[in-house]
Amino acid sequence: MYNPASESMPVEQLRALQGERLSAMVKRVYENVPFYRNKLQQAGISPEDIRTADDIVKLPFTTKQDMRDNYPFGLFAVPMSDVVRIHASSGTTGKQTVVGYTKNDIHLWGEVMARTLGAGGVTKDDIGQISYGYGLFTGGLGGNVGSETIGCATIPCSTGNTRRQVTIMQDFKSSFLLCTPSYALTIAEYIEDNHIPLESLSLKKGFFGAEPWTENMRREIERRLGIEAFDIYGLSEVIGPGVGFECTEHNGLHINEDHFMLEIIDPETGKPVPDGEQGEIVFTCITKEALPLIRYRTRDIAHKITGTCSCGRTLVKMSKPAGRTDDMLIIRGVNVFPSQIESVLMELEGLQPHYQLIVEREGPLDRLTVLIELTETMFTGEVRMLEALNKKIRSAIESTLGIAVNVKFVAPKSIERFEGKAVRVIDKRKL
Numbered sequence: 001m002y003n004p005a006s007e008s009m010p011v012e013q014l015r016a017l018q019g020e021r022l023s024a025m026v027k028r029v030y031e032n033v034p035f036y037r038n039k040l041q042q043a044g045i046s047p048e049d050i051r052t053a054d055d056i057v058k059l060p061f062t063t064k065q066d067m068r069d070n071y072p073f074g075l076f077a078v079p080m081s082d083v084v085r086i087h088a089s090s091g092t093t094g095k096q097t098v099v100g101y102t103k104n105d106i107h108l109w110g111e112v113m114a115r116t117l118g119a120g121g122v123t124k125d126d127i128g129q130i131s132y133g134y135g136l137f138t139g140g141l142g143g144n145v146g147s148e149t150i151g152c153a154t155i156p157c158s159t160g161n162t163r164r165q166v167t168i169m170q171d172f173k174s175s176f177l178l179c180t181p182s183y184a185l186t187i188a189e190y191i192e193d194n195h196i197p198l199e200s201l202s203l204k205k206g207f208f209g210a211e212p213w214t215e216n217m218r219r220e221i222e223r224r225l226g227i228e229a230f231d232i233y234g235l236s237e238v239i240g241p242g243v244g245f246e247c248t249e250h251n252g253l254h255i256n257e258d259h260f261m262l263e264i265i266d267p268e269t270g271k272p273v274p275d276g277e278q279g280e281i282v283f284t285c286i287t288k289e290a291l292p293l294i295r296y297r298t299r300d301i302a303h304k305i306t307g308t309c310s311c312g313r314t315l316v317k318m319s320k321p322a323g324r325t326d327d328m329l330i331i332r333g334v335n336v337f338p339s340q341i342e343s344v345l346m347e348l349e350g351l352q353p354h355y356q357l358i359v360e361r362e363g364p365l366d367r368l369t370v371l372i373e374l375t376e377t378m379f380t381g382e383v384r385m386l387e388a389l390n391k392k393i394r395s396a397i398e399s400t401l402g403i404a405v406n407v408k409f410v411a412p413k414s415i416e417r418f419e420g421k422a423v424r425v426i427d428k429r430k431l
């Protein structure tokens with residue numbers, strides 16, 4: 001553990017610490033952010049009402065729309081002279097979301113990312129290749145600060161130029177890799193296509209996140225890169241990567257809840273769901289200085305995992321996020337996340353992890369077509385064999401998810417490869 005005192009703090013002590021920090025943070029934003037002062041006044045709440053961690057439910061939510069309405073710096077709780085870094089999330093819809101950090105916030109980022117890498121066994125003797133994009137996206141610099149905080153030799157590769165990535169990996173003896181799971185696959189594919197033996201690499205671990213990925217995808221990446229793969233979760237609004245991380249139990253993400261309080265709510269009613277039930281993830285940043293968001297609705301869907309973890313951490317765990325409410329498809333009344341389709345596809349022998357989902361409207365109904373890339377040998381194979389495979393995939397999806405879909409095979413390498421976050425869904429209903 002990078003920080004055993006914090007990561008395995010007795011639960012009551014942690015809860016008390018959260019209460020103190022929450023109360024101090026609410027006072028701070030009340031004094032410094034007019035938006036929050038108005039919002040709390042409208043809700044009839046004064047900072048004195050927030051004394052313990054349980055009081056969090058009294059506070060109003062913050063949404064992405066609130067961030068947009070206060071674009072770019074309206075929610076900052078410190079003067080710009082105290083801000084040392086600005087990031088932004090690209091935002092597929094509407095204006096981008098802008099986030100800021102003070103010196104202490106960057107220090108905190110280093111701490112929570114060091115815990116993340118430490119949970120995967122990284123030490124200062126490791127060599128880290130950071131292949132998330134550097135820039136306004138938080139992946140690259142977030143990985144960077146964590147790796148340097150531990151004291152690793154850190155290679156700021158950024159994303160893209162896969163040939164160069166692999167050469168660096170070989171020559172610099174990178175022992176851990178940070179990138180999106182889809183880019184990890186692109187790298188694995190390059191290694192295979194160029195007959196590069198895995199023994200020529202020193203890679204042992206990978207820390208993948210920034211998009212949903214399934215257990216089956218984990219196994220595929222681990223096998224093809226010969227590594228142990230860890231899921232890492234975060235979002236710019238909260239800090240970037242470093243909000244949640246996996247330990248070697250690989251069963252859920254520990255949340256750095258001494259800094260980011262976790263709640264799971266029913267997205268319809270806004271009420272907390274019982275522990276273990278799926279709902280929308282909500283975070284409150286209780287120690288950040290520049291942008292301490294109160295009950296920020298992430299639109300990500302997960303559930304809390306109860307019980308103690310064999311790793312000794314007391315930090316709460318949540319399940320791998322299934323996806324975002326905005327990415328959820330409603331196909332003939334059934335809610336479907338792209339990750340569920342991925343899960344079914346990757347259970348089936350011999351299929352490539354390259355797929356895309358096309359959603360179209362057919363009269364009043366939505367129609368889902370799953371494009372699946374074939375391997376060279378399948379592509380030149382018999383039509384009868386392909387027809388049988390097509391039927392097998394359709395019935396696997398239908399029996400698991402309860403929806404009928406079309407399955408279309410496409411030529412090898414015809415589905416786009418990704419260097420950052422993958423685009424899995426093409427929604428033609430909105431075009």
Ligand code: DLL
Nearest residue numbers: 089139209210211212232233234235236240241321
């Ligand atoms: O993706 C921060 C990050 C960088 C996390 C590198 C992990 C690694 P944003 O660009 O603001 O920030 O996007 C945040 O990505 O709300 C989730 O929907 C999704 N996401 C992030 N990590 C995971 C994950 C970064 N491990 C949004 N599993 C979040 C599923 C994830 N979804």
